[in-house]
Amino acid sequence: MSIFGTVRVKKGKYRIHGDFHHVTPNVPIRNEDEAWRLMGVTNPREMTYIHMYGGEALFFENLAKGSIYATKCKNPDCEFKGTVYLPFRIHCPDCLGKNEIIDLTDLCKERAKIYSFMACERSGAFNTLDKPIRFINVEFDGVSTILMSYLSIGEPRIGMRVTPIFRTVNPTYTITDLSWVPEGTSEEVLPQGFTS
Numbered sequence: 310m311s312i313f314g315t316v317r318v319k320k321g322k323y324r325i326h327g328d329f330h331h332v333t334p335n336v337p338i339r340n341e342d343e344a345w346r347l348m349g350v351t352n353p354r355e356m357t358y359i360h361m362y363g364g365e366a367l368f369f370e371n372l373a374k375g376s377i378y379a380t381k382c383k384n385p386d387c388e389f390k391g392t393v394y395l396p397f398r399i400h401c402p403d404c405l406g407k408n409e410i411i412d413l414t415d416l417c418k419e420r421a422k423i424y425s426f427m428a429c430e431r432s433g434a435f436n437t438l439d440k441p442i443r444f445i446n447v448e449f450d451g452v453s454t455i456l457m458s459y460l461s462i463g464e465p466r467i468g469m470r471v472t473p474i475f476r477t478v479n480p481t482y483t484i485t486d487l488s489w490v491p492e493g494t495s496e497e498v499l500p501q502g503f504t505s
C-alpha cells in the first residue's frame with residue numbers, strides 16, 4: 310500500500326514519509342491494421358516533487374489568510390529606495406539588499422486595476438483552473454511590478470478596477486489561492502472556497 314509522499318522539517322532536516330514515485334505498469338502499443346503487431350509501450354511515470362518556497366513561504370501562507378504581502382527596499386543607499394515589489398521579491402534587484410516585508414492587502418483592495426489580459430481556451434497539463442482562463446496582469450498604484458493572476462468572474466477590460474479574493478477554505482498554498490473579481494462583486498457569487 311502506498312500513500313502520498315509528505316515532507317516536514319524538524320531540527321533543520323527534511324522528514325520524508327511515504328512514496329515519492331510510483332511504478333505504474335506499461336501498456337503495449339499495437340497496430341490494429343497490421344494484426345496487432347507490437348509497436349511500443351506506454352511509459353507511465355508519476356513522481357512527487359519537493360518544491361521549497363524559501364523566503365517566499367510567508368507570501369503563500371498569508372494568501373490562505375486573506376492577506377497579500379509584498380516587499381519594499383528600504384536601503385537608504387539604494388538609488389531606487391522605496392520601490393515596492395509584488396510579486397514578492399526577497400532581494401532588491403537594484404542594490405541587492407534584503408527587502409522588508411509589507412502588508413499590501415488594503416492597497417490591493419482599493420487600488421488595483423487590469424493592465425492587460427488574455428483569455429486561454431486551452432491549457433497545459435495539470436491545469437486546475439476553469440476554462441477559458443482569463444489571465445490578467447494586475448497593476449497597483451505605487452507598486453513597481455505587475456502581478457500575473459486570473460479573473461474568476463466577468464470579462465476583463467484594460468483599466469478595469471478589480472479586488473482580490475482568496476481561497477481560505479482548503480487552500481492549496483499555491484498562487485491559485487489568489488484570484489480577482491470586478492470591483493463591487495458581492496460575496497455570495499464568489500467561487501466555492503473563496504472569500505474577499
Ligand SMILES: [Zn+2]
Nearest residue numbers: 382387401404
Ligand atoms: Zn534597493
